[in-house]
Every structure is written in structure tokens, then in C-alpha cells.
Amino acid sequence: MSTFSPRVLSGMQPTGNLHLGNYLGAMLNWIRMQETHETLYCVVDLHAITQAVSVWGGPEVLRKAILDVTAAYIACGLDPRKSIIFNQSQVAEHAELAWVFNCVARLGWLDRMTQFKEKAGKDKERASVGLYDYPVLMAADILIYKATHVPVGEDQKQHLELTRDIAQKFNLDFAESIAAQGHGEAFFPITDPVIQGPATRVMSLRDGTKKMSKSDPSDLSRINLTDSADDIAKKIRKAKTDADGLPPEAAGLKGRPEAENLVGIYAALSGTSVDAVLAQFGGGQFSAFKNALADLAVLKLAPIAGEMNRLLADPGYVQGVLKDGSERARAIAQPVMRDVRKIMGFVVS
């Protein structure tokens, strides 16, 4: 068995605002892992252009969104001294490796991807080729750094499985060449998803059966990381609930998706368990719990918006973080891509 040193990579798209679901579902893990691992966090701007221009908004919107998301990363607690923070399009090796992987991945594998089916909708003939190919680029994002761990939300599990399949097939198809070039038995690691933590699925505040999403037309359905304290409190108070009070223990949340979601959010934001939250609030009125949740959410989230605004007042700083991060990312990616070319038989001068 070849061994790979632990390395973490993850990314988010610069489209729309980041929201509570991104924060609790992935970002808290990212922040935690930068203390213990080598970490790379990417703004996946090449992925952002996979839908119609009218969806992603065009050049001005994209430029701003890349800086906004970078500022959000830092405001949430990612530290450019501990993590490599960069944007995908400044490291050309992502796209180059994606081409090689296009020739490794099979159509049948991509045909199974549920996110493509959801995003393409009924009219899949009009979807871009890039939207279909999205998971192959994601595999390249991960494997160009030989990342061993990828902290993501639960919806990305299938894409991680595809990444593992691509790594495995590459390792097998080119096994002889990989060994001959001195890389042992495997060139790419079989990456582990990291899907854990207090709230891997944060649901809409208007419908507890739907995921919290930046594309939901109702802004009341989500808490954006840019929301003011007043907006955060208002959205929690207006969150949908059912007619009952809070149950004394977790089993009582079954079949009550809105209650389960709000209790889960409280637990995640306070760093406690669902049982601990119910031990405190169970048996009581929803309104009292909502007030406490509103206070907690404002306490934890409002400072992020403030910090984002402070950072964005100096776009030179944010751009500098991306420049420095991209240089450090390239220093890892370039030798890996060179090895891939040699393994494949391309002539490398």
C-alpha cells in the first residue's frame, strides 16, 4: 500500500451568498481541521460558470462574488497563515488534470450523478457540457493536491465517490507506468469524505423537508452570513413551526422536521447536543425557545457580516490573500501535473 500524508482540500462556489447551511454543514469542519492538518480551501470559480450566464450573472458579478466568498472564508475563521486560501482559476493545473480525468471517467458514471439531474432540470439538452462535467473537475480539484480528506456537506457524497472511482481507475490503468516512475502502487490517494459534525443538513426555515439553499426564492428560508442582526432575529422568529411545544427528548422530534431543524441549529451553534438543548427547553413553549435561538444566532453570526464588511473595504487585501494562496497552491499542483504527464506518456521537456 502506498501511503499519502494527510492533506485537506475543500471548496465552495462563488455564487450568491453563503448561508447558515454552508457554515454549519462544512465551514465549521474546515476551521477545525486547519488546526490539525495541512489545509487548502478553494473558491471554485470555474465551477461557478457551469450554468447559463443569466444564472451566474456575468463578469462583474463573478468578480465580486469571488472576493465576497473569500472575505466570508476569512470572516468565518479561516486563517491565511494556517490555510492556503485561493481561487481555482488561478491554478491552471485544475483544468489540465480535469482533461486527463475526462478520459478516465466513463459516461455511465456521470449519468448517475443526481446533482446534474437536479440542476439540469427537464431540459437537459440545453444544459452546458460543463455542468455535466462538473464532478470531473471537482475530482481534479481534489486529486491535483493528492488530498486525503475532503470536508463537505452530505449532498457532495456522490461526487466524492466519483473522485474515488477516478483515482482508482487511474491507479489501475497506469499501474505499470506509476511503478516504473517510482511512485509505488498508487499515484492518487483514495480520498475520504469528512461528513460529520453537529448539523450536516440544515433545512429551510420555511419548509423543514427542504435543504437550506441559496437558490430558494424566499430569503426568509435561509440565514445569509451577510444578514444584519435584525434580519437574523426576524427570520428565526418567523421560522415555520408546528403547533406543539418542544419535546423533552430527541425521539419526540420524529416527524417534526421544522422543530428538529431549529433544535439542531441551536445545538450546532452552541456546540452542544440535541439532547442537551431539549433538556433545557423541552416541555416549554416554542416562542421562548425561538427567542433564545434568535439571541444565540445573532451572537454567533452577526459578527461575521461585520468582519466581512471590514475586509471588503480593502479589496487589495482580499486579492492579496488569493494571490499568495494561488502561488502556494501552484507550488504543490505543478509537480503533480508534471508527474501525471510523465506517467501518461506525454513528452516532458
Ligand code: TRP
Ligand atoms: N461541488 C462542491 C459544492 O457544490 C464544491 C466543490 C468544487 C468542491 N470542487 C470541490 C468541494 C472540491 C470539495 C472539494 O459544494
